Amino acid sequence: MQNQLEKLANNSKSIKIDIAQINPIVGDLNGNTQKIIKLTQEAYIRGCDLLVFPELSLIGYPPEDLLLHEGFVQQVQDKVTLINQTISNNISIIFGAPYKKDDILYNSAYLIQNSQVYFYHKQNLPNYGVFDEKRYFESGNEPFIFECQGKKISLVICEDAWTSDIISISANKGVQIIISINASPFQIGKHSQRIEQIKQRVLETKTNFIYVNMVGAQDELVFDGASFAMNSNANITLQLPLFKEAVQSVSFTSPITLFDTDPIEKTIYDALVLATKDYIEKNDVFNGVVIGLSGGIDSALTLAIAADAIGTEHIKAIMMPYKYTSNISLEDAKIQATTMNVDYHEINIHIIVDSFNTQLNTLFIGMETDTTEENIQARIRGTLLMAISNKLGKIVLTTSNKSEIAVGYTTLYGDMSGGFAPLKDVNKTLVYQLAKYRNTIxxxxxxxxxxRKPSAELAPNQADQDSLPSYNELDAILTLFIEQKYSVKHIIKQGFNEQTVKYITQMVLNNEYKRRQSAPGPKISPNAFGKERRYPMTSKFQP
Amino acid sequence: MQNQLEKLANNSKSIKIDIAQINPIVGDLNGNTQKIIKLTQEAYIRGCDLLVFPELSLIGYPPEDLLLHEGFVQQVQDKVTLINQTISNNISIIFGAPYKKDDILYNSAYLIQNSQVYFYHKQNLPNYGVFDEKRYFESGNEPFIFECQGKKISLVICEDAWTSDIISISANKGVQIIISINASPFQIGKHSQRIEQIKQRVLETKTNFIYVNMVGAQDELVFDGASFAMNSNANITLQLPLFKEAVQSVSFTSPITLFDTDPIEKTIYDALVLATKDYIEKNDVFNGVVIGLSGGIDSALTLAIAADAIGTEHIKAIMMPYKYTSNISLEDAKIQATTMNVDYHEINIHIIVDSFNTQLNTLFIGMETDTTEENIQARIRGTLLMAISNKLGKIVLTTSNKSEIAVGYTTLYGDMSGGFAPLKDVNKTLVYQLAKYRNTIxxxxxxxxxxRKPSAELAPNQADQDSLPSYNELDAILTLFIEQKYSVKHIIKQGFNEQTVKYITQMVLNNEYKRRQSAPGPKISPNAFGKERRYPMTSKFQP
Structure with a gap:
C-alpha cells in the first residue's frame, strides 16, 4: 500500500524538461561538446531534470562523408565520455550523435542519466530530397523507453515520427511523454507540415509530445528551430522562436497561439539572412562580403540580406558600369549604398572589355557579335569581384536568382561567380515580394x-522579356516543372502555351551543366537546386 | 518414358546466348529502344535464342532524378510495349529498365519471351560511393528463374551477385546458368574485383555464370564493359572488349586468357579517352574542343586525350603567355601542337592584365602583391577560353589534375573553368605515367x-614545390587521406612528416568549396571528387 502511494506521489511529482534548441557547427566536436556541457550546467543550476538537444547535435547536421572518415566516430565517443564525466548526476540529458557497433553505424539519440549512457537508434532513415541517411546509417529496430522523475518517456528521432507505426510501438506501455529530436531543415510550409504530422501522432497515441529541432544554417540547409510541445489533447503549449538559439521549459498545460501568422515573406527573408550569416561566420576566414551591384533588383535584395546578416560595415559594394549600363542603374545602385551607408566603389570596365576585344580580334575576325561579348562583360565583372575578394578577404555573394539559374539566363564564371548565392532558391517573383517586404522595415x-523593367544590360536596350516570357508566367511554369516534376503535357494542360512550355523546360534541362558548377545557396523551396536536385548533365530525356 | 526422353533431349540441346554490351545514352528512350530492337533483329537472324543487355540499358545509367519526373516511367512502359510488339517471338531478350507497381519503383530486369513480359526486381541496392539507388528504388525480395531452350536460368542484377545469400537462393532448383546484368562503373582494379566476386559465387553454386556489363561514359562515370562468361569450374570462357560496344556469343567450353595483362596506364588512358569522347558526343552541342596550353604536363596530356577522343581536326589549342611564361613553355606548347597538327593560337595577355591592374589600382593602393594577381592571370585565361568556346561552339577542357584540385592549387573561374576535366581524378604522379605511356604509341x-620541374608560372621563378612537398610525397598523403580516409595520426604513423600531413590534410578540407564548383571529370580511382565525395564545405572537423 505504501508502495502504491509512493508511486502515485512520484507520478504526480512534476518533471522539469527543458528544450535546448542549439546551433551546432558541423564537425566542431570541441565547440559543440562545450556548448552541450555549458547549457547542461546552467540547466542543472535552475533545477531542470531533463535537457533535450537536437538530432546529431554533437556533430552538426548533415555531417555527410565526415562520417566515413577514420577516427571521426572515435572522436565522438571521446566527447561523449567527456560529457558524461563533466555533467552533474542530478540532471539527465539527451543529444544526438552517431553510434557504431560491430562496424554498423547508427543515427542515435544518447541519454545520459546517472553516469550511464543509453542509446536509441533511429529506425526511419530519410534518403530522398536533401537526405542521404542510408548512405551512412543502418536502421535501428527497437523502441526506447526510459524513466525520469517517475515519468515514462519514449524517445524517437525525426523521420520516426512521420508515420504511425514506429510511434504506436514507441508509445505503448504507459508512456506519458514522447520526445522527438530533429534536424529538420526549413522549406516553405514545412513548419505547419511538422505540426500536422505530430498532431496526428498525438491523436493516435493520446500522449504528450516534445519536438526538439535544430537551428542554424549549414551550407545549403537552414534549420529553423521552432521546437514545440503539444499536449495529449493535441494543443500546442510551447513554441520556441524561429531562426534563433533558445532554451525553454516545457509545459503541457496552457495552449498558446503560434507565431505562424508572420507573413511568409518575413520567414523566408529571415531564413536567407541566417543562411548567409552562418555560412560566413562558420567559415571564419572572411572579414566581410563584396557584392557587385547592377542597379537591378537581385543585387539590391542581396545587399539588403548581407547587411542584415553581418552589418553594413563589413560590406563592399562594387558597381562596374559599361556602355550598356543605364544612368538609372548607376543612380539607383549609388542611392541604395548611400542610404544603407555601405562602402561603394565604381570600376568602369570599358578599357578591360576593349583589351579583350583587341586580343580576340584575330580569332573572331568576320564573325557576328553574339552572347560571347555579353559573357565577356559578365566574366570581367566576376574576375574583378574575385580579385577584390582575394585581396581583401571578403566573400563574393552571387546575386543570381532561381528563375535565371533555371533557364541558364546567367553567365558561368561571370555573374554566377561567388562563394554563396543567397537567392539561389528564390525565384524572380519572390525576389520582388521579398524586396517589398524588406522595405516595410x-x-x-x-x-x-x-x-522598373528587368534587364541584364549586357546589350543595347536589352530586356529580360526579349527572350523570356513574363516572370509570372516563367515562374509558374518552372514551379510546375521543377518542384512538381510535371510532364510537359501536364503543364500545357494547365493553360500554358505549348511552344513556351517546350522552350522553357528544354532550357532547364540544357542548363544542368551550369548549375553543376554554381555556388551554394540556401534551400527554401520543396525542390532546391543543389544536392536536392540530382539531374544528369548528359541526357536526351524529352519531358 | 517418352516425356523423360524428350526432356533429356531438350536438356542436351544447346542454347545460344549472346551478350549485347551496349552504350546507351541516359534518357534517350527512343535511341536506346531502337538500338535494342535492331540488335535483337540481327541476333534473331543469326539464330540466337537469348540476347542479354545490361542493367537499366533502356534508360541509361545512372538516370538520377529523371526517375522522379512525371511521365518518365510511362514513357519506359510505352517503349517496352513497342519492343515487345516489334521483335520476333523466336528470340528471348533481357534488358534493364525501371518498373513501377502500386507507386513503388524497382530497378528491374525485363525478360521478353513469346510476347510475354516478365520481371525480376533487384534486391541489393547500392547506396554508397557514386550510387544512390535507395533514393529511387525499393528492393525486390524474390528470385527469378525461367526456362529457355530447356535450360533453367536465374537472373540477377549487379550488386545482387556481390554477396552469397541472394545468389545461393537464386541458383538452387536446378538452375544451370546464372545471368547478371550490370551497370558497373570503371575504377582502377574494379575488373579483377568483379571476376573475384563472380568466381566466389561460381565456386559456391557450381553454376555457369554470365556477366553482362554496360559500356560507355555518362558524366563522371565510365563503364568499361569487359562482360564475361565463367563456367561452373570457375574458368573464364569469354570476355568482351574493354571500352567498346560488342555483341558476342557465350560459350562455357574453352577457358581463355584475359586481356588483364595490359599495362594499367593503357586501361586508364582508354577510360579517359572514352569519357571525354562520350561527354562531348552525347551532349551533341559542341563541334570540338578548345584547350589552354601552358607548356606544362597537364595541358599536354589533356590535348593528347582530346585528340584521341575526337580527332585533332576538331581541336583549338590556345597558348596565353604573360611575362612569367618561360620560353621553354612557349616552345614546347607550339612543338606539341605542330607535331600533332592541331590548330594553335597565341594570345598575349599583357594588355588585359594591365587593364585590370589599372582599374583595380585605386582599391588596392598601398597593398602588397599576393595570389590575387596570380588569380587575375588565370581568370583572364579562363575568360578568353570561354569566349572562344562561346563564339566557336567548342567545349573548354579543363586541365586541372587531382593533386592540385585536392589542395586547391588551382584558380576557381581560372584554370578550373571548363565543361569537362579529363584529369579530375588523375593525380600528378599518374599524369606523368600516362604521358609516358601515350608517348609509347x-x-x-x-x-x-x-x-622539367612543374610550375604554374604565375609569379617570377615559381615552382610547385615552393609551396608543396614533392608530388610523390603529396600524392601518397592524398591517397591515404582521400581514398583510404585515414586519420592524420594514422598517416603520420606511415612515416610522413607531422607538419606536412597536417598542412596538406587541412588544405584538402579547406578547399571543399572550390571542388563544389568544379567541372565534371571521369572517376578512375576508388574515391573520386564529384558525387562520390560528399563533404561539407562548412566544417571544423580536425581529421
Missing part, C-alpha cells in the same frame, strides 16, 4: 529598382 | 615537358 531599396 | 608530348 526600412526603405533601403529604391522604389524605382522594384518598379 | 607515338611521341606527341615533348620529352622536356615530362622532364
Amino acid at each position: 526600412s526603405t533601403i531599396i529604391p522604389e524605382r529598382v522594384i518598379d | 607515338s611521341t606527341i608530348i615533348p620529352e622536356r615537358v615530362i622532364d
Whole structure:
C-alpha cells in the first residue's frame, strides 16, 4: 500500500524538461561538446531534470562523408565520455550523435542519466530530397523507453515520427511523454507540415509530445528551430522562436497561439539572412562580403540580406558600369549604398572589355557579335569581384536568382561567380515580394529598382522579356516543372502555351551543366537546386 | 518414358546466348529502344535464342532524378510495349529498365519471351560511393528463374551477385546458368574485383555464370564493359572488349586468357579517352574542343586525350603567355601542337592584365602583391577560353589534375573553368605515367615537358614545390587521406612528416568549396571528387 502511494506521489511529482534548441557547427566536436556541457550546467543550476538537444547535435547536421572518415566516430565517443564525466548526476540529458557497433553505424539519440549512457537508434532513415541517411546509417529496430522523475518517456528521432507505426510501438506501455529530436531543415510550409504530422501522432497515441529541432544554417540547409510541445489533447503549449538559439521549459498545460501568422515573406527573408550569416561566420576566414551591384533588383535584395546578416560595415559594394549600363542603374545602385551607408566603389570596365576585344580580334575576325561579348562583360565583372575578394578577404555573394539559374539566363564564371548565392532558391517573383517586404522595415531599396523593367544590360536596350516570357508566367511554369516534376503535357494542360512550355523546360534541362558548377545557396523551396536536385548533365530525356 | 526422353533431349540441346554490351545514352528512350530492337533483329537472324543487355540499358545509367519526373516511367512502359510488339517471338531478350507497381519503383530486369513480359526486381541496392539507388528504388525480395531452350536460368542484377545469400537462393532448383546484368562503373582494379566476386559465387553454386556489363561514359562515370562468361569450374570462357560496344556469343567450353595483362596506364588512358569522347558526343552541342596550353604536363596530356577522343581536326589549342611564361613553355606548347597538327593560337595577355591592374589600382593602393594577381592571370585565361568556346561552339577542357584540385592549387573561374576535366581524378604522379605511356604509341608530348620541374608560372621563378612537398610525397598523403580516409595520426604513423600531413590534410578540407564548383571529370580511382565525395564545405572537423 505504501508502495502504491509512493508511486502515485512520484507520478504526480512534476518533471522539469527543458528544450535546448542549439546551433551546432558541423564537425566542431570541441565547440559543440562545450556548448552541450555549458547549457547542461546552467540547466542543472535552475533545477531542470531533463535537457533535450537536437538530432546529431554533437556533430552538426548533415555531417555527410565526415562520417566515413577514420577516427571521426572515435572522436565522438571521446566527447561523449567527456560529457558524461563533466555533467552533474542530478540532471539527465539527451543529444544526438552517431553510434557504431560491430562496424554498423547508427543515427542515435544518447541519454545520459546517472553516469550511464543509453542509446536509441533511429529506425526511419530519410534518403530522398536533401537526405542521404542510408548512405551512412543502418536502421535501428527497437523502441526506447526510459524513466525520469517517475515519468515514462519514449524517445524517437525525426523521420520516426512521420508515420504511425514506429510511434504506436514507441508509445505503448504507459508512456506519458514522447520526445522527438530533429534536424529538420526549413522549406516553405514545412513548419505547419511538422505540426500536422505530430498532431496526428498525438491523436493516435493520446500522449504528450516534445519536438526538439535544430537551428542554424549549414551550407545549403537552414534549420529553423521552432521546437514545440503539444499536449495529449493535441494543443500546442510551447513554441520556441524561429531562426534563433533558445532554451525553454516545457509545459503541457496552457495552449498558446503560434507565431505562424508572420507573413511568409518575413520567414523566408529571415531564413536567407541566417543562411548567409552562418555560412560566413562558420567559415571564419572572411572579414566581410563584396557584392557587385547592377542597379537591378537581385543585387539590391542581396545587399539588403548581407547587411542584415553581418552589418553594413563589413560590406563592399562594387558597381562596374559599361556602355550598356543605364544612368538609372548607376543612380539607383549609388542611392541604395548611400542610404544603407555601405562602402561603394565604381570600376568602369570599358578599357578591360576593349583589351579583350583587341586580343580576340584575330580569332573572331568576320564573325557576328553574339552572347560571347555579353559573357565577356559578365566574366570581367566576376574576375574583378574575385580579385577584390582575394585581396581583401571578403566573400563574393552571387546575386543570381532561381528563375535565371533555371533557364541558364546567367553567365558561368561571370555573374554566377561567388562563394554563396543567397537567392539561389528564390525565384524572380519572390525576389520582388521579398524586396517589398524588406522595405516595410526600412526603405533601403529604391522604389524605382522594384518598379522598373528587368534587364541584364549586357546589350543595347536589352530586356529580360526579349527572350523570356513574363516572370509570372516563367515562374509558374518552372514551379510546375521543377518542384512538381510535371510532364510537359501536364503543364500545357494547365493553360500554358505549348511552344513556351517546350522552350522553357528544354532550357532547364540544357542548363544542368551550369548549375553543376554554381555556388551554394540556401534551400527554401520543396525542390532546391543543389544536392536536392540530382539531374544528369548528359541526357536526351524529352519531358 | 517418352516425356523423360524428350526432356533429356531438350536438356542436351544447346542454347545460344549472346551478350549485347551496349552504350546507351541516359534518357534517350527512343535511341536506346531502337538500338535494342535492331540488335535483337540481327541476333534473331543469326539464330540466337537469348540476347542479354545490361542493367537499366533502356534508360541509361545512372538516370538520377529523371526517375522522379512525371511521365518518365510511362514513357519506359510505352517503349517496352513497342519492343515487345516489334521483335520476333523466336528470340528471348533481357534488358534493364525501371518498373513501377502500386507507386513503388524497382530497378528491374525485363525478360521478353513469346510476347510475354516478365520481371525480376533487384534486391541489393547500392547506396554508397557514386550510387544512390535507395533514393529511387525499393528492393525486390524474390528470385527469378525461367526456362529457355530447356535450360533453367536465374537472373540477377549487379550488386545482387556481390554477396552469397541472394545468389545461393537464386541458383538452387536446378538452375544451370546464372545471368547478371550490370551497370558497373570503371575504377582502377574494379575488373579483377568483379571476376573475384563472380568466381566466389561460381565456386559456391557450381553454376555457369554470365556477366553482362554496360559500356560507355555518362558524366563522371565510365563503364568499361569487359562482360564475361565463367563456367561452373570457375574458368573464364569469354570476355568482351574493354571500352567498346560488342555483341558476342557465350560459350562455357574453352577457358581463355584475359586481356588483364595490359599495362594499367593503357586501361586508364582508354577510360579517359572514352569519357571525354562520350561527354562531348552525347551532349551533341559542341563541334570540338578548345584547350589552354601552358607548356606544362597537364595541358599536354589533356590535348593528347582530346585528340584521341575526337580527332585533332576538331581541336583549338590556345597558348596565353604573360611575362612569367618561360620560353621553354612557349616552345614546347607550339612543338606539341605542330607535331600533332592541331590548330594553335597565341594570345598575349599583357594588355588585359594591365587593364585590370589599372582599374583595380585605386582599391588596392598601398597593398602588397599576393595570389590575387596570380588569380587575375588565370581568370583572364579562363575568360578568353570561354569566349572562344562561346563564339566557336567548342567545349573548354579543363586541365586541372587531382593533386592540385585536392589542395586547391588551382584558380576557381581560372584554370578550373571548363565543361569537362579529363584529369579530375588523375593525380600528378599518374599524369606523368600516362604521358609516358601515350608517348609509347607515338611521341606527341615533348620529352622536356615530362622532364622539367612543374610550375604554374604565375609569379617570377615559381615552382610547385615552393609551396608543396614533392608530388610523390603529396600524392601518397592524398591517397591515404582521400581514398583510404585515414586519420592524420594514422598517416603520420606511415612515416610522413607531422607538419606536412597536417598542412596538406587541412588544405584538402579547406578547399571543399572550390571542388563544389568544379567541372565534371571521369572517376578512375576508388574515391573520386564529384558525387562520390560528399563533404561539407562548412566544417571544423580536425581529421
